[in-house]
Amino acid sequence: MHDIRTIRDDPAAFDAALARRGLAPMSSDLLALDAARRGSIQAAEAALQERNAASKQVGQAKASGDEAEFERLRALVADKKAEITRLEEEARETDARLRDALLGIPNLPYDDVPDGEDEADNVEIARWGTPRVFDFTPKEHFEIAGVVPGMDFETAAKLSGSRFVMLRGAVARIHRALAQWMLDVHTGENGLVEHMTPVLVRDDAMLGTDKLPKFGDDSFLTREGYWLIPTSEVTLTYSVAGDVLEEAALPLRMTAHTLCFRSEAGSAGRDTAGMLRQHQFEKVEMVSVTHPDQSRAELDRMTGLAQDILERLGLPYRTVVLCTGDMGFGARRTHDIEVWLPGQDTYREISSCSTTGDFQARRMNARFKPAAGGKPEFVHTLNGSGLAVGRCLIAVLENGQQADGSVTLPEVLAPYLGGKTALSPEGALV
Template sequence: MHDIRAIRENPDSFDAALKRRGAEPMSAQILALDEARRAAIHAAETAQADQNAASKLVGAAKAKGDEAEFERLRALVAEKKTEVSAMQAEASRLDAEQRDLLLTIPNAPLDEVPDGADEDDNQEVSRWGTPKAYGFDPKEHYQLSGVGSEMDFETAAKLSGARFVVLKRGVARVHRALAQYMLDLHVDSHGLTENITPVLVRDEAMLGTGQLPKFAEDSYQTTNGWWLIPTAEVTLTNFAAQSVLEEAVLPIRMVAHTNCFRSEAGSAGKDTAGMLRQHQFEKVEMVTICAADQHLAEHERMVTCAEAVLQGLNLPYRKIVLCTGDMGFGAQKTYDLEVWLPGQNTYREISSVSTCGQFQARRMNARFKPAAGGKPEFVATLNGSGLAVGRCLIAVLENGQEEDGSVTLPAALHPYLGGKTRLVNGDLA
């Protein structure tokens, strides 16, 4: 959420930031609402002061035996009390209206973020690894005989409908091994703290990270009001909600492996083949909570953590910085990692790592107490995939495929697979 004081002080800068994101200028609307809110607060405070002053005179009139003055002042107090109540209600209404409006406005991009309208304007930063040259036409993951029927879309459709999958036998074990490998790498090598979190959360948690109110249709809600998390960003980031942390505990670097749920609203007809885009999937998510002056360095660090997973699996990838028109709602700057998929002959997103600055912290009132003293300040928050497990499985299958349809598995996974090195007809070998 944006700082209303910053909008008051520099409305032109605020509007320029929105324009870079393809949004209409909103400072005039916000400041008009803010002026009305502040006027209502001032009027309520003035009426309250008048009420208090009249209340003091009531007793004095009674003591003097001046019944006429006593009755006049008592009526005045009652009138002011009604007036104060109405003015306070109006101030509260305007305050809620202003907050509701601010909650729908996206974060301001950093100056260094490239301008652009959509993904076509994203900029490549670097590449790692060289796509393998095959002596045959590589297939997509769901076409490989080595995978066989162990990536079962028919049974999943019978159970749940489209965009679900059942993984079996060797394929399921490789999927599990990938998640375990990611967690161990992040905990043992990158110093992240592992957590197991709920996948059902309240409205406040979704609002804090920006999924609500604007993107409710992208998530699933239960009949009793809980939301299924789209990623563990929601739970991990909200650890700091409504808290004042000591600066000494920052930065807090966390990781969690969870099921994730997304309605994929607006993606009808896109990536319908295979398991690239699912309603339910697993992800290893990284979240950092730090002081605002640390967030850029933490962003770069978090990206290297995600890159290490791909490098350890020997999967070629490229790093992209997203343009203003393709960034997520709460992001100030985002790097995407796109892994090479030979079956599609292209790079596809496997990780998105964003710094949100203090945007989410304002929404959830997450602050820290500076060690040097002074008022509490809002923390900065960052989140990123480390990685999407299902997409990583796809990349491992496609990049390791052999002409006979079997799959040679990365050496980093062998210890998690009992020393098995290949996938043949759905079984480990």
């Protein structure tokens, strides 16, 4: 959420930053609400002073026997009390309108984010690996002979409808191995602290991590009022809501492997084949809570951790900086990592690493106490996939496929697969 004081100090800069996102100026409307709110507060304070002064004079008038003055002052006190109540209510209503307006405005891009309208304007900043040259036409993951027995869309549809999959046997084990291996790398080598979080959260957690109010249609809401998390970014980030952390405790680096749920309301007709875009999927998420001075470097670090996972798996990828028109609602800068999928003959997103600055921290009042003293300051929060497990499975299967329908698996997974290094054409680990 934005700080109205910053907008008040430089409305032109605020509008210019919104224009980079393709949005019309908003500062005038926001400042009008702010002025109305402040006016009501100031008027209420003035009325309170008048009421207090009159209250003191009431006793004096009573003691002097001036009944007319006594009645006038008593009526004035009553009038001022009603006026204060009215003004305070006006201030609350205007404050709520201002807060609602601020909650619906996206974050402002950093100066080094490229301008653009959509994904065509994203800028590549890194590329690793050379896509394999096949001596046959590579298939998509769900068409590979060895994968077909372990990737059941029909049974999943019978259970839950479209955009679900049931994994079984060797394919399910490879999926589990990927998640376990990623967690072991992140916790054993990268210094991230593992968490097991709830997947049901309240409104406040979704609001604090900028998923509400704008993106409610993209998530699932239960009858009891709980939201199914779209990613453990929500639970990990919101875990510091309302806290005042010691500066020495920063950065906090967290990871979690959870189920994730998305309604995919805006993706009708996209990626309907296979398991690329599902209502239910799994991710190993990374979240950092940092000092403001550290957040830009932390973004590069987080991006590097996700890239390292792909390199260890031997999967070619490219990294792009999202332009202003393609960047997410809460981000100030985003690095998307796209893995090569030979079955589609293209790169597809497998990780998105973003810094939100203090945007989420303001929404959830997460601060730190400066070691040098002074008032608490807002932390910065970052999130990134390390990685999306299902998409990683797709990439492993497609890049490792052989002409006979078998799949050669990355060596790093062998300890998690009982020493097995391949998927046979019949769907067994060998």
